[in-house]
Amino acid sequence: MGKVTSKKKERAASTSPRRTRDTEATKAQILNAAEEEFARHGLSGTRTEAIAAKTGVTKAMIFYHFGNKEKLYRAVLKRPCSDVIQAFETLDLEQQTAEVALSRLIRAAIEYCVAYPHRGKVLFHEANQNQGRYFQKEGGWQPAIDYISNLLERGVAEGSFRPLDPFITTAHIMGICSFYFDARENLKYAAPEKDLLSPDMVQAHIDGAIALVIAGVKNH
Amino acid sequence: MGKVTSKKKERAASTSPRRTRDTEATKAQILNAAEEEFARHGLSGTRTEAIAAKTGVTKAMIFYHFGNKEKLYRAVLKRPCSDVIQAFETLDLEQQTAEVALSRLIRAAIEYCVAYPHRGKVLFHEANQNQGRYFQKEGGWQPAIDYISNLLERGVAEGSFRPLDPFITTAHIMGICSFYFDARENLKYAAPEKDLLSPDMVQAHIDGAIALVIAGVKNH
DNA sequence: GTCTATACTGCGATAGAC
DNA sequence: GTCTATCGCAGTATAGAC
Missing domain, CATH: 1.10.357.10 (Tetracycline Repressor, domain 2)
Known part of the structure; x- marks a missing residue:
């Protein structure tokens, strides 16, 4: 060459x-x-x-x-996690019902993915290439995971959410929020006419995610 | 060195x-x-x-x-997608109600992730490193995506699923199934006492995913 | 604090014996 | 069909001028 x-x-x-x-x-x-x-x-x-x-x-x-x-x-x-926590903390989740809090949290999480489109991917590489070694040393995402987990537990305790496994469900929610972006370059071939990062599509992603999760955890 | x-x-x-x-x-x-x-x-x-x-x-x-x-x-x-399709086709989804079909499909998808733990990760790299160039050339996952999408549309048409965006919801379901494995090496630090690949945990993942998605798309 | 130039190593790819 | 040996470039890291 x-x-x-x-x-x-x-x-x-x-x-x-x-x-x-x-x-x-x-x-x-x-x-x-x-x-x-x-x-x-x-x-x-x-x-x-x-x-x-x-x-x-x-x-x-x-x-x-x-x-x-x-x-x-x-x-x-070192940078990613503290920014997420900060975003979560401005939401005043304690003051809301679990359902409203979860909706806001999902919106914030997805908006974070839009604002920092590379960070989820860096973490993915870290998991696979280095088995999360550096990830652990440089802070980890424990606080962010706990944030979601605790909220789910609160909802279950209050009776507004059905009984569920907080850890597993947290993983599911994180997957819902981030897969859309992490797999974007592959997904685009499945919907060539759509621009997955356009405001409209991102909004559809947010709305869809909230609808799916809230209905999915609610105590009917 | x-x-x-x-x-x-x-x-x-x-x-x-x-x-x-x-x-x-x-x-x-x-x-x-x-x-x-x-x-x-x-x-x-x-x-x-x-x-x-x-x-x-x-x-x-x-x-x-x-x-x-x-x-x-x-x-x-070249290998991944045809195997998924094959797995889906043995499920006789056409014969089931949309709800049962979706449950079976999610179980099969997660079991596929367990059976071929590397494939999701290869595809992730492909998306990011090469913007899905080879992915598209070597077959793509269009058939698998369509499989899920069509099933969702059928459920909506039959009235058993609420109105939803099939493409977005398909992405969400794929995220639910695969994030658990793709981010495993990072997640393990959030639950050090659990072995995320143990049969019990995988079963919990399957059960949780089905519960979340079915409740999430059902027409209440 | 920023540059150019270079030492040194690791890796993709090939040649040729068996 | 499989091996050993080697070529040549690409990439990390450093030295030293400005």
């Missing part, structure tokens, strides 16, 4: 203007580009060169700021 | 006895090992050396039988 295209200045794909000398800004840019690449290829598959190209800096900067690829990966893994 | 461990005979990890000279048997063994490796690392991340070691043959055999890594990958992708 005669890939002879001269390397001179492949800074074209940069997301943001470079030539700053701001450490924090550069690190943040690298983190964002890294998140995207790790989402596609995981830790071992990702090429530092690709991250550099996307950021608009050279490979050397990545090693300067983060030491090595693995440390950069760990830095990327 | 002084990885000096002599390479001599790392045939230990082989799944089956080697030293056959049977083309079809060897190809099948390579395919199985490849499925496992592609499930972990995807096309680009997988090392042919790793497939060879797992199979118990040398790298050269892979190239002899399949030409190159990409062709081997395509061969791996």
